[in-house]
Amino acid sequence: MDLNSGSTSPVLTDNTRLGIHSGLLPYSHSGSAFSPLFLTIPRKRPGLLDDVKSSLLDTMISSSPTHNKLLKESNNDWMCKYPSALASFEQIAKSANGKRIALFLDYDGTLSPIVDNPDCAFMSNAMRVAVRNVAKYFPTAIISGRSRDKVFEFVGLTELYYAGSHGMDIMGPVSPSHGDSTNCIKSVDKNGKEVSLFQPASKFLPLIDEVHKSLLEITKDIVGAKVENNKFCVSVHYRNVDQKSWSIVGDAVEELLKGYPRLRLTHGRMVLEVRPVLDWHKGKAVEFLLKSLGLTNCDDVLPIYIGDDRTDEDAFKVLRVGNRGYGILVSPMPKESNAFYSLRDPSEVMEFLNALVMWKKKSVV
Numbered sequence: 001m002d003l004n005s006g007s008t009s010p011v012l013t014d015n016t017r018l019g020i021h022s023g024l025l026p027y028s029h030s031g032s033a034f035s036p037l038f039l040t041i042p043r044k045r046p047g048l049l050d051d052v053k054s055s056l057l058d059t060m061i062s063s064s065p066t067h068n069k070l071l072k073e074s075n076n077d078w079m080c081k082y083p084s085a086l087a088s089f090e091q092i093a094k095s096a097n098g099k100r101i102a103l104f105l106d107y108d109g110t111l112s113p114i115v116d117n118p119d120c121a122f123m124s125n126a127m128r129v130a131v132r133n134v135a136k137y138f139p140t141a142i143i144s145g146r147s148r149d150k151v152f153e154f155v156g157l158t159e160l161y162y163a164g165s166h167g168m169d170i171m172g173p174v175s176p177s178h179g180d181s182t183n184c185i186k187s188v189d190k191n192g193k194e195v196s197l198f199q200p201a202s203k204f205l206p207l208i209d210e211v212h213k214s215l216l217e218i219t220k221d222i223v224g225a226k227v228e229n230n231k232f233c234v235s236v237h238y239r240n241v242d243q244k245s246w247s248i249v250g251d252a253v254e255e256l257l258k259g260y261p262r263l264r265l266t267h268g269r270m271v272l273e274v275r276p277v278l279d280w281h282k283g284k285a286v287e288f289l290l291k292s293l294g295l296t297n298c299d300d301v302l303p304i305y306i307g308d309d310r311t312d313e314d315a316f317k318v319l320r321v322g323n324r325g326y327g328i329l330v331s332p333m334p335k336e337s338n339a340f341y342s343l344r345d346p347s348e349v350m351e352f353l354n355a356l357v358m359w360k361k362k363s364v365v
């Protein structure tokens, strides 16, 4: 699945000497407008569909919750493999003892329920209070596929860090670790506080705007199709398209992308996502934020990432490797995952966040 992993090229191990973050090297291909430095690095370019072997339509069908290929194992077996984070709370709290928890939250399907209209994916006030409370005790970041502005509009809390466009647009704390990064600029947040803005895909903006316009044009006659500009990536929603026409959506997008070798296609929940060919994802965003927050020491930090989507798997994987922390998958049904624990839906996520706050309050008195 993860063809864009940095491990595809041994050349990447040497990137620190080049002064570039390893995750920022795009796959090279002819005709690229990148600097010669980028062009000289031989990288394996993924196929158009980076995370699937089957046809585009098959993947669109399997990305649909109602058609989700259920694992053959029973719900009970699945719950043994990915125990409920609520039922296992004591165990989680035990491993967090003496450590600083860093919390990473996906937005859609995690903090807000999945709804038909992406513009109306509001989170409840109770959830907002839970997130605000948890952020009082633990450094908390939202990492979403949405544009950073859009997710901030939904969440509306200034006490968090935000990463939009699947981590390609991070507003985080100013940190000495950013000193040598050309992709990091100083900015100010909504409170006028100095922050650091990290946008590794900034060079792709004109291309993304161009493809956004073309996607609007090619889908305008497909009833129910919706195109959403997420700044450094574009979503093409097919949730409200008659399933008989899903292949029309898929074919149109695939055909268009043939003219854009610097862009690739990934899959979310009833959504096709067009994004830059760049080795950067939610997992890299977690690592970046941990570093920015000075929380890279595995011995006294416990990162927890809660998410429901395929794109969250990159973050689960980063935490699973070396037992760094816990991924918690939000899903009401069995799904193969790199997470450690599970929660059924956003209401359980809220319960878990409230439990973390209670536990922390108790442990400080």
Ligand SMILES: O=P(O)(O)OC[C@H]1O[C@H](O[C@H]2O[C@H](CO)[C@@H](O)[C@H](O)[C@H]2O)[C@H](O)[C@@H](O)[C@@H]1O
Pocket: 106, 107, 108, 109, 113, 114, 115, 116, 117, 118, 119, 121, 143, 144, 145, 146, 228, 230, 235, 237, 239, 268, 269, 270, 271, 273, 309, 311
């Ligand atoms: O990383 P996320 O915060 O989970 O964002 C991923 C995509 O979320 C949104 O789409 C999903 O939620 C919509 C509202 O519930 C739903 O209608 C859609 O079918 C889901 O795919 C968002 O609209 C996309 O742009 C994000 O890429």
